Structures are given as C-alpha cells and as structure tokens.
Amino acid sequence: MDVLLEIFKGILEQGLIYSIMALGVYISYHILEFPDLSVDGTFPFGAAVTAMLLLKGVNPWLACLAAAACGAAAGLVTGLLHVRLKITDLLSGILTMTGLWSVNLAIAKTSLLSTFGTDTIFNSGLITLLPESLASWYVLIVVFVLAMLMKLLLDWYLRTKSGMLLRAVGDNAQLVTSLAKNAGSVKILGLVIGNGFTAFAGAVLCQQQKFFDVNMGTGMMVMGLASVIIGMTLFRKISFLKTSTMVVLGAIFYKACLSAALNLGFNPNYLKLIMTVIFTVALVANNITKKREGGSGRHGYAAAAKY
Amino acid sequence: MAMLQLQNIDMVFNPGTVNEAAIFRGFELGIEKGQFVSVVGSNGSGKTTLLNLICGNLNPTKGDIVLEGKSILKMAEHQRARFIGRVFQDPGKGTSPSMTILENMALADNKGKAYNLTRGVNKKRREDYRAQLEQLQLGLEDKLDVQVGSLSGGQRQALSLLICTMSPIQLLILDEHTAALDPKTSENIMILTDKLVREKGLTTLMVTHNLRFAVQYGNRLIMMDKGKAIIDAADDAKKALEIQDLVKTFSEISIEMGN
Ligand SMILES: Nc1ncnc2c1ncn2[C@@H]1O[C@H](COP(=O)(O)OP(=O)(O)OP(=O)(O)O)[C@@H](O)[C@H]1O
Ligand SMILES: [Mg+2]
Numbered sequence: 001m002d003v004l005l006e007i008f009k010g011i012l013e014q015g016l017i018y019s020i021m022a023l024g025v026y027i028s029y030h031i032l033e034f035p036d037l038s039v040d041g042t043f044p045f046g047a048a049v050t051a052m053l054l055l056k057g058v059n060p061w062l063a064c065l066a067a068a069a070c071g072a073a074a075g076l077v078t079g080l081l082h083v084r085l086k087i088t089d090l091l092s093g094i095l096t097m098t099g100l101w102s103v104n105l106a107i108a109k110t111s112l113l114s115t116f117g118t119d120t121i122f123n124s125g126l127i128t129l130l131p132e133s134l135a136s137w138y139v140l141i142v143v144f145v146l147a148m149l150m151k152l153l154l155d156w157y158l159r160t161k162s163g164m165l166l167r168a169v170g171d172n173a174q175l176v177t178s179l180a181k182n183a184g185s186v187k188i189l190g191l192v193i194g195n196g197f198t199a200f201a202g203a204v205l206c207q208q209q210k211f212f213d214v215n216m217g218t219g220m221m222v223m224g225l226a227s228v229i230i231g232m233t234l235f236r237k238i239s240f241l242k243t244s245t246m247v248v249l250g251a252i253f254y255k256a257c258l259s260a261a262l263n264l265g266f267n268p269n270y271l272k273l274i275m276t277v278i279f280t281v282a283l284v285a286n287n288i289t290k291k292r293e294g295g296s297g298r299h300g301y302a303a304a305a306k307y
Numbered sequence: 308m309a310m311l312q313l314q315n316i317d318m319v320f321n322p323g324t325v326n327e328a329a330i331f332r333g334f335e336l337g338i339e340k341g342q343f344v345s346v347v348g349s350n351g352s353g354k355t356t357l358l359n360l361i362c363g364n365l366n367p368t369k370g371d372i373v374l375e376g377k378s379i380l381k382m383a384e385h386q387r388a389r390f391i392g393r394v395f396q397d398p399g400k401g402t403s404p405s406m407t408i409l410e411n412m413a414l415a416d417n418k419g420k421a422y423n424l425t426r427g428v429n430k431k432r433r434e435d436y437r438a439q440l441e442q443l444q445l446g447l448e449d450k451l452d453v454q455v456g457s458l459s460g461g462q463r464q465a466l467s468l469l470i471c472t473m474s475p476i477q478l479l480i481l482d483e484h485t486a487a488l489d490p491k492t493s494e495n496i497m498i499l500t501d502k503l504v505r506e507k508g509l510t511t512l513m514v515t516h517n518l519r520f521a522v523q524y525g526n527r528l529i530m531m532d533k534g535k536a537i538i539d540a541a542d543d544a545k546k547a548l549e550i551q552d553l554v555k556t557f558s559e560i561s562i563e564m565g566n
Contacts, residue, residue, distance in 0.1 A: 157424075164406070164414055164427040171403040178401070178471065179418045180388040 015252030024197030025224030041100030046202025071199020079188030309337030348531030401467025404456030
C-alpha cells in the first residue's frame with residue numbers, strides 16, 4: 001500500500017512540475033502554432049540558473065523568478081531569429097536550443113551539478129510553517145500550488161487585451177496586422193512567455209531533484225506536446241474544463257503512463273522510446289476521434305480551445 | 308487636393324533579373340474624400356498590386372503615396388492599418404476563428420488603443436455589439452458567444468466588414484470581398500457594404516470582377532489594363548456607363564492580348 005502511495009505521489013509531483021512546462025508548450029505550439037524546439041534548451045537553462053544561484057545562497061523563490069526571466073530572454077532570442085532575421089520556426093528553435101547547451105555548461109561549469117544541502121522552495125520559507133508531520137507532502141503541496149498558480153495566471157492573461165491579441169496572432173496573423181499591431185512582435189511576446197514558463201518548470205525540477213543535468217532537456221518539447229495533445233484529446237468531453245486544465249491533467253496522465261511502463265519492468269534505457277510510443281498512440285487516437293466526430297481544427301486535433 | 312494620391316508610381320517586380328516585370332510605370336491616381344471607387348480589370352492587370360501598394364504589403368520602386376497630405380510610404384502595413392481598413396477575398400482573413408463573435412468585436416473595438424493587461428472583453432459593450440450585429444440581419448446577434456470558425460463564409464465576411472469599420476478609418480479597401488460567396492450572399496454583402504459606406508461616409512476603393520456591382524455601386528469606376536487605368540469615370544460619367552460598355556472594352560482588351 002505504502003509503495004503504491006509513493007508511486008502515486010511521485011507521479012503527481014513529477015506530473016505537476018512538468019505541467020508547468022506543458023503550459024509553456026501549449027502557448028507556443030497551440031496558441032501561436034509555433035513548433036518551438038528551444039524548449040529543450042530553456043528547460044535545463046532554468047535548472048542551470050537555479051542550481052548556480054542556489055549554490056550562491058540566493059533565495060530559492062528568487063532563483064525561480066530569475067530562471068523564468070532567463071527562459072523568457074531565450075524565448076526572445078528564438079523570436080528575434082524567426083521574426084526579424086526570417087529564419088524558419090523550427091530552425092530558430094534549434095539554434096537557440098543548441099546555443100543554450102553551451103550556455104548551460106558555462107553556467108553550471110559541469111554537466112552534472114549537485115545542489116544538495118541548499119535551501120529550496122520545498123524546505124524553506126512559508127512551507128515550513130506547516131506541521132512537521134506533513135514534511136513528506138511538502139513537495140506535492142508546493143508543486144500543486146505552483147502549477148495551479150501558473151495555470152490561473154495563464155488563464156487570466158489569455159483574457160486580457162494582450163492575451164487576446166496573442167490568441168489572434170496564432171489564429172490569423174493578418175487580423176493582428178489589420179488591428180494596427182505588429183504581428184511579429186506579438187509572436188515574439190508569446191515565445192517569451194512560453195519559454196518563461198518552461199524555464200520556471202526547469203527551476204522547480206532542479207530544486208526538487210537537487211541537481212542540474214545538462215541532458216535534462218532532451219525530449220522536453222515532445223513531452224510537452226504529448227501532454228497538450230493527450231490532455232486535449234482525453235478531457236475535451238468535460239465541458240467545464242479549460243484547455244489549460246486539460247494540459248495539466250495531460251501532463252499528469254503522461255507521467256502516469258511512463259511510471260506504469262517503468263514499474264511493469266521496462267528497461268529505463270528505453271524511456272525515450274516509450275515516450276515516443278505513448279505520444280504516437282495519443283496522436284493516432286486523436287486522429288481517430290477527430291474523424292469519427294467529423295471535427296475540424298487547425299491544429300489537427302479535435303478539440304477546440306476553451307480559455 | 309485629393310485625399311489619397313499615388314504619385315508617379317513605378318512598380319517593378321524582380322528588378323535586374325530575367326523575371327523582371329514592370330506592372331506600373333508613372334502611374335497616377337487621386338481619390339477624393341468620400342468617393343466610392345470600383346476597380347475592374349482582367350486578371351493580372353494590377354488591381355491587387357495597386358491595393359498592396361496602398362496598404363503597405365508592397366513598396367513601389369519609385370513614386371510616392373500620400374494620404375491626407377502626408378506621405379505614408381515609410382509606414383509598415385500595420386502602421387497604415389490605423390487609418391486604412393481592408394476586407395479580403397478570403398472570409399477567414401478578417402476574423403479570428405477560434406474566438407467568439409464577442410471576443411472578435413472586443414478586439415476590433417480596441418483598435419488604435421493599447422492592448423494591455425486589462426480585461427479583453429468589456430461586458431458593458433455587449434448590448435452595443437448586439438445592436439451592431441442586428442443591422443446585418445443574419446441573426447448573429449444571438450450568437451455572440453459562438454466561435455467565428457463555425458460561421459458560414461458569408462456570415463464571416465459580414466462580420467469582417469463590420470469589424471473593419473468599427474473603429475474610425477479614413478480609407479476602406481475591399482479586395483474582391485464578395486468573390487468567395489454565392490450570388491445571393493454576394494448581393495447581401497454588397498448591400499451591406501453600400502449601407503456601411505454611406506452611413507460612415509467612408510472613402511472606399513473596391514476591386515471586383517463583378518461588372519454589375521461595379522456599375523451599380525459607388526460613384527466612380529476605373530477599369531485597369533496592364534497597369535493603366537483605361538476607363539476612369541466619376542459621378543455623371545459613371546452613371547452613364549452601362550455593363551455593355553464595360554463588356555465591350557473588356558473584349559477589346561482580350562482581343563489585343565490575342566485571346
Ligand atoms: N510578387 C510578384 N512577383 C512578380 N510578379 C508579380 C508579383 N505580384 C504580382 N505580379 C505580377 O503583376 C501583375 C499584376 O498582378 P495583380 O495580382 O496585381 O493582378 P490583378 O489585377 O489583381 O489580377 P487578378 O484579377 O487575377 O486578381 C501580374 O502580371 C503578376 O504576374
Ligand atoms: Mg487580384
């Protein structure tokens with residue numbers, strides 16, 4: 001029983017952390033229709049910045065914010081490469097991702113940096129006001145609150161004037177131009193926000209696992225995308241759910257599938273392969289439901305977004 | 308002085324290459340305030356190029372474009388959009404399909420102001436939007452919360468037209484805006500266009516392949532051929548024009564081209 005509980009707790013913790021990254025991918029991929037591969041670089045970027053700051057004794061919450069700001073700056077670079085220098089979307093992301101590899105190594109000075117023993121958002125500050133007996137739940141409590149805050153922040157933003165313009169630009173860039181706004185700048189803003197979310201998730205993961213690994217970003221874009229598509233396929237029937245909620249649930253479900261596969265005795269070396277299989281199954285399932293329901297959608301998945 | 312002036316415009320595509328194509332040479336056009344100009348002409352005569360030059364999608368090789376006495380040549384497309392509204396042939400281009408009618412109207416309502424972190428949809432404006440939609444007589448006023456992507460092409464085009472004229476503009480550009488619609492819907496959109504143009508006193512430039520619309524609506528008609536205005540008739544001269552005259556000129560051009 002205890003083992004099962006631990007597994008569930010682990011799934012929720014991991015799922016909620018990665019859901020923040022998935023929200024970032026949701027912004028770039030779903031809202032902007034921009035397949036942003038810089039995510040694979042900004043996620044570890046957030047972690048590297050955090051690890052370095054934690055070891056310097058910086059407040060762990062400040063470290064998270066700094067990481068998000070750095071991720072946002074990386075998103076700005078991708079955006080500028082694409083919009084101002086007219087490099088294709090895929091290539092812009094790849095360039096940023098590749099460049100960040102070196103930046104991350106330069107920040108961490110090593111490919112594996114332990115932060116063991118530093119203060120984190122899970123063992124210092126507000127959370128310690130909770131009774132000691134809940135200590136083993138601290139991580140889950142903090143990541144749950146964070147994931148919800150980020151989700152609500154995104155929901156709120158997408159209903160502001162600026163957020164509505166962001167939704168419009170992915171839908172129909174010409175409309176944004178007609179509204180006398182520079183569509184390119186709006187796209188850049190979206191990439192800034194999306195990568196800010198991603199780096200923030202990297203910062204949280206770094207504090208939870210207590211190390212930075214230069215490889216921790218590999219496959220993040222695929223994982224985020226899988227969460228978005230799984231979430232929107234599985235939960236779209238539940239009409240009161242916002243798309244952002246579906247994305248969070250999708251991330252948790254995805255982690256659950258991975259965990260199930262590993263617990264069934266699959267070799268961890270095959271993790272990425274398993275990820276690919278889950279993603280493919282999700283895409284196919286989504287195509288089938290789409291056909292059956294005659295649904296249409298510019299994104300190739302049946303669900304229409306609800307903000 | 309005319310409100311919009313194209314002065315001595317040269318437009319050369321791919322200059323200096325084997326694909327060099329000059330469409331305009333020393334092109335001049337002036338449009339008076341309040342004029343409703345229909346532009347017709349064969350395929351490739353330069354109508355879309357003309358609109359693209361005015362709206363800023365293209366920059367002329369030579370010449371100047373002046374609106375209300377000020378050159379707009381250096382302005383980007385989105386900067387010119389402040390005072391130029393454009394409706395496209397593709398009904399999908401004027402709206403955001405994943406957003407509701409209400410959200411689309413709220414976005415357009417804010418044109419010219421900052422798109423900041425305040426609430427996107429002002430609930431108090433709902434009744435006003437509803438009243439504006441009622442004018443379209445398409446029943447859209449009861450669909451404020453419906454996603455625009457689920458509307459028909461005609462409904463979307465009517466909405467595009469409304470959205471485009473919601474905030475004050477100095478010039479309305481219609482780029483074959485009825486071409487993708489069935490005859491009955493085209494007719495309705497034309498009636499709506501005429502109504503909006505009159506109500507708001509909009510200076511309008513409309514490209515169309517429908518000669519009847521060109522003759523019936525507006526107070527000036529231009530026929531383009533190979534980058535030149537071969538017919539330019541305003542007011543009484545325009546009223547005297549009949550479809551047959553246009554068809555005749557049209558076929559003369561075609562014969563010249565060897566068709
Ligand atoms: N980007 C471009 N590069 C090269 N040539 C172009 C370009 N755009 C337009 N042209 C040429 O300019 C000429 C005018 O084209 P334009 O699109 O303005 O015609 P149009 O009058 O709008 O025709 P249609 O009735 O078919 O829409 C054509 O010969 C076209 O081939
Ligand atoms: Mg054309």
